[in-house]
Amino acid sequence: MEELEITKVELFKVPPRWLFVKITTKGGLFGWGEPVVEGKADSVAACVKELEQYLIGRTANNIExxxxxxxxGGFYRGGTILMSAISGIDQALWDIKGKHLGVPVFELLGGAVRQRMKMYCWIGGDDPKVVIEQAREKMNQGYRAVKMNATGPMRWVSSIKDIKKVADNMRLLREEFGYELDVGLDFHGRVHKPMVKRLIDELAPYDPMFIEEPVLSENNDALKHIYSYTSIPIATGERMLSRWDFKDVLQQGVVDIIQPDLSHAGGISEVKRIATMAEAYDVALAPHCPLGPISLASALHIDFSCANATIQESSLGIHYNKGFDLLDYVKNPEIFDVKDGFMDLFTQPGLGVEIDEEILKEGQKIGHNWANPIWRNDDGTFAEW
Incomplete structure (x- = not known):
């Protein structure tokens, strides 16, 4: 296996807010990964460089x-930066192994359980004036499901007037599209526990596909009160980073859909384990993915190989993607075509996404310094974004 000895680790920080890693072996095989935390790309890049000492000279085949x-190996474990660095490295190693063996990654995870994957994408949701236009655009692109923010900035206890505004977007979508369009609602951790039940009361008549992150993951103990209050499926997990983070919510039975992110939750290796844990609790999987093409491809290989995968997020056209979008660095964008709401099973070896290095290097010259917006309430207090 000398030809699979890792010889080089390269990083590419590119717009709109992404970080790619390329791992190359002595025999010339290479794999791509996406190790990034939105707003902390430089921190993750530094972590990848620190981890490089454990990669150079190793056989890329030994993924586990x-x-x-x-x-x-570093004694201190977990955390968003380390887990995101591991995630991108892990994706690249699976890409190499699939290419070396001449098969798509999902074949190495047990094979396909489906021939196509249901997809959804983002339509914003902060402004009721544009949700109809955005939803129609996505349907014309082939999607039959979308997700949007439920709210803008929220105080710990908001006014009744603010609460009543929350349902307007859902009402507009239902009036326009009926039940031809599935709509997920992302509370985005913006809502504090005192307001969650009131918001659910306003939204329930419009039948959301799911409610995502009704509270921040550090407040997951509140889910037991929320879960028993509504029949709307509860989804969470984008800020949970390993099987150990998911263990409690699965054991407590307070979640219907888990949403680990392939660029944050330990990559393909760990998310496969998380998905299997969730299956044992009869919980569905819907990987979080507001990032780039490598992260999306990695998520789809998990979806193709996991029976409990139910729907997959795509960042195509998301409002963060200014200047460069999901397909701009990809030589074979057709693999991400959506038809009648679904994306077809991949057929190419490895992750199946071919990165255009010339365009990537042009993007690297531009770089980015993306950071989360800082929101404040009308009284000047910090508001969760």
Whole structure:
């Protein structure tokens, strides 16, 4: 396996807010990964460089042992930066292994359980004036499901007037599209526990596909009160980083859909384990993915190989993607075509996404300094974004 010895690790920070890693072996095979935290790309890049000492000279085939060393070998474990760095490295190693063996990654995860994957994309939701236009645009692109923010900035206890505004977008979508369009609502951790039930009361008549992150993950203990209050499926997990983070919510039975992110939750190796844990609790999987093409491809290989995967997020056209969008760095964008709401099973070896390095290097010259917006309430207090 000398030809699979890792010889080089390269990083590319590119707009709109992404970080790619390319891992190359002595035999010339290479794999791509997407190790990034939105707003913390430089921190993750530094972490990847620190982890490089555990990669150079290793055989790229030994994915599981490398994962264990990267996770456990530094004594201090977990955290968003480390787990995101591991995630991108892990994706690249699976890409190499699939290319080496000449098969798509999902074949190495047990094979396909489906021939196509249901997709959804983002339509914003902060402004009722544009949701109809955006939803129609997405339907014309082939989508039959979308997600939007439920709210803008929220105080710990908001006024009744603000609460009543929340349902307007859902009402407009139902009046325009009926039930031909599935709509997920993202509370985005913006809503504090005192307001969640009131918001659910306003939204329930319009039958959301799910409610995402009704509270921040550090307040997951509140889910037991929320879960028993509504029949709307509860989804969470984009800020949860490993099987150990998901263990409690699964054991407590307070979630219907888990949403680990392939660029934050330990990559393909760990998300496959998380998905299997969730299946044992009869919980569905819908990987979070507001990022780039490598992260999306990685998520789809998980979806193709997991029976409990139900729907997949795509960042195509998301409002963060200014200047460069999901397909701009991809030589074979057709693999991400959506037809009648679904994306077809991949057929190419590895992750199946071919990165255009010339365009990537042009993007690297531009770079980015993307950061989360800082919101404040009308009294000047910090508001969760």
């Amino acid at each position: 042992d490398i994962w264990q060393v990267l996770y456990r």
